[in-house]
Amino acid sequence: MKPYEKFISREDVLQIHEATLRIFKESGIAFENDKIIEICKKNGLKTEGYKVFFDEETVEKARQTFPKKFELRLTADENVILGEHAMLRLPIGHPAFYCDENGVIKKMNSDLAIRQFKMNEACNATNSSLVNQAIMFDTNPTEEQMIFGAAAFRYKYSNKYHISAGEYCSGLQPEEAYHRSLQGLELLKRFKGIESGIYAQSGINSLSPLTFDEMPLYRLLAAVENGIPMAVIPCAMPLLTAPASLAGLLAQTNAETLAGMILTQLINPGNPVIYCNVSGGTDMRTLQLCIGSPETALIGYATAAMADFYDVPFRMGGVMGDAKQVDAQAGAESFMMLYATYDCKPDIALHHVGCMGAMNVYSCEKFILDEEVANYVERMLRGIDINEKKLAVEEIVKAGPRGSHIKGRTPKDYREDFYLAQLFNKDDPNNWQNSGGKTIVEVAHEEVERRLKAYTPPVLSKEQEEIIMSYLPEKLKYGI
């Protein structure tokens, strides 16, 4: 039994797929891009303006060519298979706000984005690089730097895997994004020094309901023409951009994801795809997206289920949270989402740690505490190890009734079986309060400062430096 079957059955999955086929037939999907419409027409599909109607034959043909798995070259020497629960983990990406150690929420800026970036470098819970685009604020960049500066920053300063090109296309003419995407991919390829094979993955958002707007489709085109694996990512909100029911939201967003995936096969049959869905709930009092909600966890399980049905790699999670402070809500939502994520083991977990305020707020202290929560979750999901030796009957008999089990040194069995909290408070309440009563946010903050101080940049080759340096504005060129 797969973990998702606890929440959604295989029969349910089939019903969602069948609803999707009806949506393809009766509503169509809007691809607001002339080149894409041309491709669809060439493939003999029925169109009406920007609307494309996928027939069942096209759907089935595309499903035949989705790769079940593919090898991603993390570096020139290291590979990983996506489609086998690779668990590439990236931290939260581009929050517009920063919550400081006193709980004050401020606008993100370049210096705060550097703190955010450095936090990821010392983190065991993530393994891939990401930097907030806010790194470019206050740096007076040229146009080239604005577009590729954040990527170049990662390549220069991160010790983690670079799995995406991350060109910044906001404000460009839609068609320009096509060329900039090609340029961004080329930059990453050269930096990694990889001649062949898959060296990156990419993703675009759908525009719910049932639409893809012009620029993302140009980015998709550039990527897929070059065999880059593509994630198609809906972020629908029930009662606004999706129906009122969770099932309806899943039917619609599956139509969006599947449509994008089919499109990749029309452009480049056999191009790898990554199933994804980051939809959540809607709080109708505030009209806010709710991603720290039980329904988001369920959408995560549904994502794993649909990916299994289409037999493709998938992306979900990790920490999605709506809390505004590093508080009990933050902890509960982190546990919920990390549990769902580690339970399903996606190939990619974006927003893995540090997310607050529905992806809009970053906190270094939350980031640290999420690591602890991730450790709890991983320990729990390892389950109970029962074997002759661990059952320890001889030891139990030897100690006997009222006997002692105290050992001189902490035994291996204990270290294996019992997780030792790193930051969470396991002290006696009185002792703790009488010795100063440091809060866990204060403890986390000390760890934050330690890590920021300990940051060390990677050593790049002269060739690598040459490839990227022109994209870095002065302020970010000579160390952080």
Added chain:
Amino acid sequence: MKPYEKFISREDVLQIHEATLRIFKESGIAFENDKIIEICKKNGLKTEGYKVFFDEETVEKARQTFPKKFELRLTADENVILGEHAMLRLPIGHPAFYCDENGVIKKMNSDLAIRQFKMNEACNATNSSLVNQAIMFDTNPTEEQMIFGAAAFRYKYSNKYHISAGEYCSGLQPEEAYHRSLQGLELLKRFKGIESGIYAQSGINSLSPLTFDEMPLYRLLAAVENGIPMAVIPCAMPLLTAPASLAGLLAQTNAETLAGMILTQLINPGNPVIYCNVSGGTDMRTLQLCIGSPETALIGYATAAMADFYDVPFRMGGVMGDAKQVDAQAGAESFMMLYATYDCKPDIALHHVGCMGAMNVYSCEKFILDEEVANYVERMLRGIDINEKKLAVEEIVKAGPRGSHIKGRTPKDYREDFYLAQLFNKDDPNNWQNSGGKTIVEVAHEEVERRLKAYTPPVLSKEQEEIIMSYLPEKLKYGI
């Protein structure tokens, strides 16, 4: 597949049982009570001093007579079946400390215990009554009042089910506890006005490793002679009172629970039993019991598994937590333990909400926020409801690409599928901060004060008042 099988297999369970049989044979269990030893001898068991050695035949014979389920009379008119996941839920019981709304930890006293008590009255997440024994502090009670005052207090002031007698025997001569237990049961029976059937359940702790001390055994004797269902509750700490491994801890504590359960059958064959285990981890830096740990969740699943193997009702959970403040740790640990609890659906969940500081600290605000976490968990475990109507294909087609799903009124589907947070913050970060930035603890505190004000005592009959009034000290006699 049962939920526990994700963490512990049926084969594992059998291994634990077999380890237990070896412990019975090679170590024996100490019952430090002459009456109990007499009973064991009468049943032909091998003994050495207080040590009793259960042979396999005795174990198997007892297993034949454990009731799979039994009916508990909640009131004169209302019954529930234990053994069918009854989910009787009680709040945290007797913390020695109280964490106020500012995070200051103080010694529990009578007034604070009244606040604790009233919180449970308005709580949807619990359905049974409990009061902190600290209610009796500063009340200058007589001996009778000291022993039965807390029970009488519940009967007088709680609107919830009374499922335990709860006499307070600390400081008494062990044998005296036998008579006081009988008296306590009689008091509850008379108060509930029940002539026949099972009107209460009871429990005693084992003294790990492998021991039962004198007084609890007298309490067990009194209960079981009267057919009262009995929970036997180990609370072992690895590396102190149990082996270093989780498997070893389970083998030993299963021996304790099973020994107690077998004993009930020797005294009164067919007496209902309730499988239980509230062991946790040990933090070796502070020598504290860790119950807000992933291993405690796993011990919960193992409890469900062993109860299923012996085919008896069980008690586990609910919120076990080690946090010292209402913080991210509190939230994460609450989610973890409530998830495990609702996943396994025990017959009784004690400590269901409000627990902090390894059962030593109570917080009204934590209590309230745990309710919210319980709501998240329940929603998540309901899974995804997929059916023709909810898939909403017609609605999706009607709205079409870039269409709107906004409705005049919030539809039933939305209310059914998406949980509306009561206390957790779903606001926009800027809006929230600019409009005062109330923390969730502050929001919870307002709800606490509302509930305390709204408390209304039940209306008792004249007979009921007469039964209990003499047990209440003056301070608690005339309203709270």
